[in-house]
Amino acid sequence: MSINLSSLNKQQQDAVTYCDTPLLVIAGKLRLNAIIGNKAEQVWMGTFHSICLRILRKEAHNLPLKKGFGIIDQDDRLSALKNIVKELNIDHKKYPPKQYLWMISNFKNSMDYVENKDPDDFIHKFTDVFTAYQKYLEFTNMMDFDDMIAYTVRILLTNDSLRKFYQNIFQYILVDEYQDTNYIQFMFLKLLNGDTGKICVVGDDDQSIYGxxxxxxxxxxxxxxxxxxxxTIKLTVNYRSTPDILFAANTLIALWIISKTCSRKM
Known part of the structure; x- marks a missing residue:
């Protein structure tokens, strides 16, 4: 398959032609500056979590944590839950700490958590484990990844003046891969958008991969x-996949189907 390298800049050519050791390509946002100039400094770009964290850093006084709070990583979360399960005399083989970790994340991505409601005992002593875990986070002045969006939605829901302040900042909202958002992320967008209707989302309902x-x-x-x-605008022209790529993909799919059919007959 031929590639027209002349259409790429020097850095892009280096990235395309390099094939030796592991390669890290850093994709900067200088193109935005080139298009709209210094106004790019006013644009908030990032993931849901990074944007929410930026808001929370500014609004730390509205949180159950102190200014300068940290973010606990997944390994430390699991370590903390292992200790909690042990302290509560829970059989870690019957009720693994990883199961509590998953259920805590699931609960924190619900409106019940956003609205400060107590969790149900989904599994053995879940309420006790969750309470101990939250006390640990408060004691260490940490929040976890799931708290970032939940806390932001909570303060936007309960503080009218703060919500209007951020609605004024986010007058235009653009979201990519919208099919992979959950309900809490939707609520975040709804609260930021207000009644302006100036929100654009891009997504494909056939490609949701984060169920x-x-x-x-x-x-x-x-x-x-x-x-x-x-x-609604439907984009039906494919500019990403060239005829060569589509031909190769369809050929591989056809070969896979044929191999499966033959193996069944044998």
């Missing part, structure tokens, strides 16, 4: 029910 992380496909299917006067 196991709580992605809610109804977010994209019911978009016109959540927001007023929605205009």
């Amino acid at each position: 196991w992380r709580g992605a809610e496909i109804r977010n994209i299917l019911d978009f016109d029910k959540h927001f007023k006067n929605v205009k």
Whole structure:
């Protein structure tokens, strides 16, 4: 397959032609500056979590934590839960700490948690484990990854003036891969958007891959029910996959189907 290297800049050519040791390509955001100039400094770009964390750093006084709070990583979360399970005399083989970790994340991505409601005992002593875990985070002045969005939604829901302040900042919102958002992320967007309707989302309802992380496909299917006067544009022309790539992909798929068919007959 031939590649027209002349259409690439020097750095892009280096990235395409390098094939020796492991390669790290850093994708900067200088293109935004080139397009809109210094106004790029006013644009908030990032993941849901990074944008929420930026808000929380500014609004630390509205949190159950102190200013300068840290972010606990997954290994430390699991380590803390192992200690909690041990202290509560829970059989770690019957009720593994990883199971509590998963269920805590699941609960923190619910409106019950956002609204400060107590969890149910989904499994053995879950309420006790969750309470001890939250006390540990408060004592160490840490929040976990799931808290970033939940805390942000909580303070936007309960503070009218703060919500209006951020709505004024986020007058235009653009979201990519919208099919992979969950309900809490939808609520975050809804609160930021207010009644302006100046929100644009891009997604494919056939490509949701994060169902196991709580992605809610109804977010994209019911978009016109959540927001007023929605205009839908369907992009049907594929500029990413060249005929060579599509031919190779279809050939591999056909060969895989043939191999499966033959193996069944044998």
